[in-house]
Amino acid sequence: MKKNKREVTLRFLAEPGDVNFGGKVHGGAVMKWIDLAAYACAAGWSGKYCITAYAGGIRFVHPIHVGSLVEVTGKVIYTGTSSMHIAIDVQASDPKELENILTTHCIVIMVAVDENGKPAKVEEWIPKTEEDINLRESAIRLMNMRQQISEEMEAHVKLMK
Template structure:
């Protein structure tokens, strides 16, 4: 699988159009960057068009300032039949100092689809290092927790009309 790309990093400057009312980069802009990186990573791994199925556990750790150099790193940490779990880290720094600080972290699940929009198989990712094995186990635990949360949320959906 040497032609598969497991990790990708997008780099750019945070622009004035990304700012919120508080003068920092808007969380919605960060979420867009996360989705772009997740797509680039999943398409690079699968060689197929991919769609976002889930984005969760988003932690905004520190603000991003206009003019910061932003790095959004996406890495495959688990694969299912058609899905890929992508760990995302967003880091930012003053471009004059280049001292990256973690600003945001989350997990995104992408699904590869065929020309008709139906899920299609993706290559299996097999962990090679101890760190990879820990990340894979974490993805599996999170998958089980999401299932429980989904079942619990069904009770709420029944009563919303």
């Protein structure tokens, strides 16, 4: 994969080992797939080893059945100095029909690191289309909301002590 590739899609079949007690794919398995796709996307953009700093807003909107063809797509929607905000969509389909259904979506923030584990600079992603501009603006709004939530949680923790 060449550096500065903005999007990646992982494709595979959901296996029996991924099943939960209800007979569907376990949410933890889906979260692992999300992390793998976020890493592949961030590493492809930055050309560096990347670590997960945040995963949030995970919405499980449709179950995945064992045997489904799963597609996990990660796309860079915002870059900071060393961070990359990756939008993740998980879709699944019966492999005989190939009609994808959105099953899960979220945002993952990955940080590029150097050989000493310190944050490393990444190239800025500049949106060109109206859709990309909207995605970047959404990432910025979410970043501001996370800051407000973080401040509120800190105040809450202080009250609990």
